[in-house]
Amino acid sequence: MTREEAYELVQRNAMATWQAKHAGAADANFQKQLLSDPEVAKHFGPGELDALCSLEFHFKEVEAKFKALGI
16 A cells, blocks of 8 residues: 555544544544544454554653663
8 A cells, every 4th residue: 555545544534533523422533443444454453453553552662762861
């Protein structure tokens, strides 16, 4: 998939999540929205998107970076 195609899929689902949230849906969830889109879901194995969306995935190197900076 090209970067442009991926961008379109993400933007479409982000907008759907935003619209649901602003329509009053307290349970609007971008990750769940992505997984409910067959065009997106087919690119991820079980649990793969969960792992990519986890805070642990994004913060896993923070401690090492702080240590390297002497913080």
